[in-house]
Amino acid sequence: MGVFEIEGTTLQGRDFRDHLNKNWTSGNQAFANLNSLYDINAAKKATFAPSGTLSTFDELKTQYPDGEVGIFVTADTGHWYYWNGSAWKDGGIYQSAGIADGSITADKIEDDSLGIEKINEVNLNDVHDSYLSINSATSWNGAGTINRAGRTITETSNGGDHGIVLQAHLNRIPTKDENIYLNLDYRMPDITNMTGAFEVYLMNKDGDIRKPGLISTDYTSIVKHARYSINGQFFINFNLDEKFKILFVVHGSGTLEVIDPLLNWTDRKISPFAQLDQLANDNSDGINDFSVSPAKVGQGNLTKMASVWGSGGIISYDSDELIFVQNSDGDSGCLIPIKIDASKPVYVNFDISVVGSIIEFYVLNDKNEINTAKGLEAADNTSMKRFNYTLEPQFFNELGVTTNCYLLFVVHKNNACFRLRNLSMSNTALVGNQQYFDNEIFSQLGDRKIERIGNPMLTDISNEPVNKIDKIHFGTPNSAVSIDNAQLDSISVSVPTAGTYTFQTAMIDQHQLIVAGKEFTVPLSAGYNIVNCRDKAIYLEKGSYLMMDLSGLGGLYPTSSTPSMSDALIQDETHMSDVVGYTGMIMYPFTGTLPFSYEVMEKPLTNQIVDINQNVETINTKLSKVNQPGNNLYVKDANGKTYRLFVDENGTLSVVSQTPNKVAIFGNSLIKEQGGIGMAASDSNHDWYHIITEYIKSKNKNVVINDRTNVSGWESATTSDARQAAFESLIKPSLDSDTDLVIIQLVDNVNTDDKKATFATDAQSLLSNIHTTSPKARILWVARWFGDDTLLAEVKTACSTQNATFVDITSIANQSGARSTLGATRTGTDGTSWQITSTGEAAHPSDLGMQLIAEKIEQYLEF
Structure with missing residues (x-):
């Protein structure tokens, strides 16, 4: 309280005044003590450094049970404490670290905290949807230095195994039926001192490498793209969780550049934002017209949209496929509603396989009416095949379709089954078909056929x-x-x-x-x-x-x-x-x-263009050698008839007519098999034996030619002795001393290790045996329809050392249409007809293939 006294006036007695003086002295001392603690000037000079540090909060309470002036920090909590007059109070974290560059990850950001209203402008090319952190890049194996420029990471080392490690942080672990996709561009500016290969591995969060690697490919000094789909089973096999690492490795002195690495749930070479940016700036029809949004039907939609049509069936799903099984007689199938703009062309794409029935594809109008005359196609393929259609507006006009329609897939027998995947229907070509859009469609000059073979x-x-x-x-x-x-x-x-x-x-x-x-x-x-x-x-x-x-x-x-x-x-x-x-x-x-x-x-x-160029180059090389005599010398008589000079083993010189008088022809199934004709020719007038013999007869009507002779027993023998025996029993009986042309077509059935073991030696022995039996004969060896490159090289060597002519038909076997097909009709020499039902039979030459083989042989006859 305040005490006031008028000077010169006594208000109280002396005893009371002494009492007040004592209180005043005590009060002033108390204020002085407070001022010493909270003096403003002292506060201005304070450093706020702790008065002391202790190991634990319990130690602080033990050492200062009645409090102490100042602030104290304990190591166990990292907090600072002060005495409030009766107890120690927690002041919170004493000194927190600042936020490190690049340390805020997506999982630390509150959902929806970055709304569009909080962003003024976003450059789509600078936004990347990826679970890989480029800022986390470190050098692997402690050998190199790391630099980052935008989306490019550069790592350089003077040698050894080195590379780049990036941190991946998924929002969840994929299931074994899911994939997550890694895409990147890469190059090595100087590969001179690099060895081995460029490799990519998974690592767990502790940095342990998981093998085998994902990618192993050659070094390149130009930018190339790499892609890998990481299946969820990897996470089980490799014991990975949401956080793991990806390692990019090179070997030897040099630099590795990893450009724009992306890890996504969907497969894409560039971020979706960049794709949208490209689409937004593309003025082609149907792309930037977002009022006509492509109607994509994918796995997520099919599970909600597909329904059973017709007599009855069951729809199920396996990974990325819809499976339909018919469970009744009659016609049944799967109906899928679609919404498109029928005033523009519509592009339909899907993969499908079927067993137990043919399958037909239809488009229905919005009244669920089917017009069987407007079916797309029927198929019976058991392996997964791709179908692509472009449906013009007139097609939909005739069906009465403007916007809403249905796709219908129909089978016709109980227990028939089909599998459907990668279905899209769009007003824009390839849009809505992410897998093929990303599979370098445009760089490969168009869509490619694809088929999946085998069970799930x-x-x-x-x-x-x-x-x-x-x-x-x-x-x-x-x-x-x-x-x-x-x-x-x-x-x-x-x-x-x-x-x-x-x-x-x-x-x-x-x-x-x-x-x-x-x-x-x-x-x-x-x-x-x-x-x-x-x-x-x-x-x-x-x-x-x-x-x-x-x-x-x-x-x-x-x-x-x-x-x-x-x-x-x-x-x-x-x-x-x-x-x-x-x-x-x-x-x-x-x-x-x-x-x-x-x-x-x-x-x-x-690649096909490269193959064509190589074939053209080979043809040009061979054309330049046409009519060259090789190991033989030729002369002509006054009538222009060609003769070949021949020297026997006694040194006697003679001439042999280049146009043969006696011919022996031997082969395997391509010369004679089922029906007594060449395997898969349509009849006896269309195999290569018939065509070539007719050509020889056109040059010499009196020529003698042996009947079709299959000597595949020589091919199938597994020892030199067995092949010598096969020569004596199968080949020699058709040879005479005056045989002047021998054509052999062999090698295709030398298809096991034991048959191959002595083939190189036996091929030379075969030619030597023919020369011994028919010393004046020219020998042509025709190969190969089946077989491998090693065998082909051994045939070439035998021809070169044994004075025979090699006729290469390898390129014919690879030509489109040169092989037969399932369902083709054949007729034997006895008039019996049948259809090809075996893929083995269908793999043999068609009539076109037989014709091309005969024409190839004609080029080397030189008469």
Whole structure:
């Protein structure tokens, strides 16, 4: 309280005044103490440094139970504390670290906190939808230096194994049925001192490398693109979670550039924002007209939109496919509603396979009315094939369609089944078809045919197969490649243990034997694998198969719960060919699920153009050599008839007419098989034997030519002695001392290791034996329709050393239309007709192929 006293006036007695003086003194001392604590000037000079630091808060309370002036920090919490007069109070974090550059990740940002109203302008090309952090780039193996410029990461080292590590942080772990896609551009500005290959690996969050790698490809000094689809099974096999790392590796002294690396749930070479930016600036019709939004039907929509049409069926889904199984008699199928602008062209794309029935495709109007005259097409393919249609406005006008319509897929028999995927229907070509849009469509000059062969994969397999098969070798889905100029795109394969597994591309002949096998190996992880083969340049001829060596697995696995689109063909040591001259293990049908399926796609047009250029160059080279005498000398008489000079082993010089008088022709199934004619010719007048003999007869009507003679027993022999015996019994009886032309067409059935073992030596012996028996004969060796490059080289060497002429028909075998087809009609010498039902038979020359072989031989007859 305040005490006032008028000077010179006494208000109280002395005792009371002494009491007040004591209180005043005590009060002033208390204020002085407070001022010493909270003096403003002292505050101005304060550093706010802690008065002390202690290990724990409990230690602070023990040391200063009655408080202390100042602030104290404890190490266990990192907080500062002050005494409030009765207790120690927590003042919060004493000194927090600043926000580091690039340290705020997407998961730290509040949902919807960056609304469009908070952003003034966004350059779409600077926004990237990716789960890879470029700012996280570090040098791997401690050997290099890192630089970043925009979306390009550069790492340089003086040697050793080095590279770039990027942090990936997904919003969730993919399931085993999902893929996440890695896309990047890369180059090595100076590859002079680099060894090995450019490789990409997954790493766990601790930096442990997971093998096998995702990508391994050659170094390049120009920018190239790389892509890999990482299946969810990888995360199981490699024990990965949402946070992991991706490693880009090179070897040796030099620089690695990784440009715009993207990790997305959808497969795209550039970010979706950049795609939108491109579309927004593209003035072509139907792209920037967003009022006509392309009606895309994908996996997410089909599950809600598709319905059963007709007599009855069941719709189910397996990964990226719709599966329809008819369960009643009559016509039944799947109906899918679509919304398009029928005043413009509409582009329809889908992949489909069917078993048990043909399948037909229709467009229905919005009243669900079907016009059978307006069907798109019918198909019966058991392997996955692609269909593309462009429907003009007139098509929809006749159906009465303006906007709403339906796609209908119809089968006609109970238990028929079809699989549908990658369905799109759009007013813009390729839009709504992300897979093909991103598969370098435009850079490859147009869409490419694609087909998937084999059943859906079993991703959960045990160490022991259920269907044990003793001494099993190769197996393949029972569907041949039907695309001309195909290349292997990918293999989906499940194996119980990690290791290196053998595959091969091959044909299956009319006796169910493997021919023209070309092997390659693939490293696999235990479990489910997707192997990207697009950059491996593995080509498959029409009618060929991809086969897997199953000997390390011991058998097949149980039939999948989903409908089977393809049974297996397998090979084991208990199923052997009993056809004379065609020995070996046959490929026989087996009901079971193979551990792999595969996709092939039409070879890019750019590659086809290269092939054409190479063929033209080869033709030009051969044309420059036409009519060159080679090892023979020719003279002409006064009438212009050509003679070949001949010197026998005694040195006697004589002349032999270049136009033959006695001819012997030998071959394999291409000369004589079922029906007594060349395999797959339409009749006896259209195989190469008939065509070439008619040509020879046109030059000499008195010529003597042996009947069609199949000597495939010489090919199928497995020892030199056996081949010598085959010569004595099959070939020599048709040769005479005056035979002046011999044509042999062999090598195609030399298709196993034991048959190949002595082939190089036996080929030379065959030519030597013919020369000994028919010393005046010219010999032409025609090859190959099937077979491999090594055998072809051995034939060429034998011809070169044994004075024979090599006639190469390899390019003919690869020409479109040169092979026959399933369903083609053939007629034997006895008048019996049949249709080709075997892919092995269909893989042989068509009439066109036979004609081309004969014309090739004519070029070398020189008469």
